[in-house]
Amino acid sequence: MSRVEGFLRFLWDFVVGDDWRIAVGVVLALALTALIADTSVAAWWILPVAVAVLLGMSVWRVARSRV
Amino acid sequence: MSRSSSGRGRHTRPSSDSWGTGRSATDTDRATTGKRSSTLFTEYAPLENQRIESMSGAELGLAVSVFLACAVEAVEALTIVLAVGYTRSWRSTFIGVGAAVVVLAALTAALGPALTALPINVLRVFVGALLLIFGLQWLRKAILRASGLKAQHDEREAYQQELEAAGEAGAVKAGLDAYAFTIAFKGVLLEGLEVVFIVLTFGANQHDVGLAAAAAGVAVLLVVLAGIAVHAPLARVPENTMKFAVGVMLTSFGTFWGAEGAGADWPGGDAALLAIVPTLLLFAIGLVAMLRRLPGPAPESRAREAAIGV
Numbered sequence: 001m002s003r004v005e006g007f008l009r010f011l012w013d014f015v016v017g018d019d020w021r022i023a024v025g026v027v028l029a030l031a032l033t034a035l036i037a038d039t040s041v042a043a044w045w046i047l048p049v050a051v052a053v054l055l056g057m058s059v060w061r062v063a064r065s066r067v
Numbered sequence: 068m069s070r071s072s073s074g075r076g077r078h079t080r081p082s083s084d085s086w087g088t089g090r091s092a093t094d095t096d097r098a099t100t101g102k103r104s105s106t107l108f109t110e111y112a113p114l115e116n117q118r119i120e121s122m123s124g125a126e127l128g129l130a131v132s133v134f135l136a137c138a139v140e141a142v143e144a145l146t147i148v149l150a151v152g153y154t155r156s157w158r159s160t161f162i163g164v165g166a167a168v169v170v171l172a173a174l175t176a177a178l179g180p181a182l183t184a185l186p187i188n189v190l191r192v193f194v195g196a197l198l199l200i201f202g203l204q205w206l207r208k209a210i211l212r213a214s215g216l217k218a219q220h221d222e223r224e225a226y227q228q229e230l231e232a233a234g235e236a237g238a239v240k241a242g243l244d245a246y247a248f249t250i251a252f253k254g255v256l257l258e259g260l261e262v263v264f265i266v267l268t269f270g271a272n273q274h275d276v277g278l279a280a281a282a283a284g285v286a287v288l289l290v291v292l293a294g295i296a297v298h299a300p301l302a303r304v305p306e307n308t309m310k311f312a313v314g315v316m317l318t319s320f321g322t323f324w325g326a327e328g329a330g331a332d333w334p335g336g337d338a339a340l341l342a343i344v345p346t347l348l349l350f351a352i353g354l355v356a357m358l359r360r361l362p363g364p365a366p367e368s369r370a371r372e373a374a375i376g377v
Contacts, residue, residue, distance in 0.1 A: 014260065014261075015197075015200065015201075016200070017200070017201075017204035018204065018207070018208075019204070019207065022200060022203045022204065022207070023200045026196055026199045026200050026203070026325075027196065030192060030195070030196055030325055030329050031329075033325070033326055033329040033330070033331050034192075034329040034330055036331075037329055037330030037331045038330065042331070042332075042334075043326070043329070043330065043331035044326050044331040044332060044333045044334065044339070046326070046331070047199070047322045047325055047326045047331075048322055048343065048346075051199070051203065051318060051322055051347065052350060054203060055203055055206060055207060055210075055318075055350075055351070055354070056354060058203075058207050059207060059210050059211060059214075059216075059354055059358060062211055062216055062217075063214075063216055063358050063361050066216055
């Protein structure tokens with residue numbers, strides 16, 4: 001593995017971690033919050049719901065794979 | 068905690084001044100314009116006073132989060148340093164530690180001002196996203212460890228592994244021992260990077276990198292002193308519980324700042340953080356309890372005492 005590849009892999013592990021779905025979900029939830037915030041609808045609840053769903057699904061996937 | 072914006076003109080945002088954001092609208096003005104007229108200063112003086120009085124919650128959250136995160140990482144770095152120091156060369160180990168500390172300090176000094184120069188809403192979205200991604204990963208691991216689905220981090224075990232690896236790395240060379248230097252440098256740098264990240268994101272968002280750095284410094288100092296006192300890895304530090312707490316704090320602040328930066332207004336303004344933190348904590352504890360009740364073959368680690376005792 002070259003130094004560049006090694007650095008990119010480190011960066012990925014450092015920022016994204018074990019479950020890339022969490023990072024993607026956070027970005028999507030923030031984008032949705034920004035979209036909804038521009039309307040008259042309240043947007044504060046989107047991130048807490050996203051956190052609950054992303055965290056719950058992530059640990060559930062690990063638990064299911066062990067059963 | 069929240070306050071009314073009536074009579075303060077269009078620059079004032081009622082939700083952004085105390086618990087979590089650490090900035091008033093006048094700060095926003097400063098951040099975006101880089102200057103502040105004396106008229107504005109006079110007009111907003113009462114608001115500034117209120118902000119200073121109500122900053123204690125934000126400062127406390129900042130300091131506690133950084134302190135806990137830094138203490139955990141310092142304990143892990145100490146284990147590596149002790150292992151290579153005892154088995155290889157203390158001199159080379161300390162040079163490696165020093166070099167890593169210089170790199171970490173340079174990163175903080177370089178990136179801190181760059182982050183604080185960002186417009187406030189861009190900064191909040193950026194910081195919020197990073198804290199959320201980071202915090203959720205910490206919390207995920209902590210939940211899996213507490214529920215027995217992932218082995219608890221054990222400093223004694225890590226120390227033994229480092230000792231064995233150092234012993235197998237060949238004879239210690241005269242002068243600078245490359246193995247001791249490299250392992251100490253990498254260990255401190257990698258553990259320290261997470262701390263730098265937390266110091267910068269929390270500190271920059273509240274315009275108080277100094278406080279965050281001070282909290283990190285105190286944590287490192289305490290861990291080093293404890294390491295000198297016991298001459299062994301700090302295996303009795305409740306690392307997993309501390310990681311659980313850090314995960315909750317990072318995720319909570321990330322949720323709050325991220326939503327604010329994206330344009331959402333929290334009900335109750337900054338006081339919403341007082342609901343987010345305990346709600347997330349209860350949710351995480353609930354996940355641990357649920358995962359522990361799942362049927363199936365019990366993994367080896369499940370027999371261990373879980374970190375948070377639920």
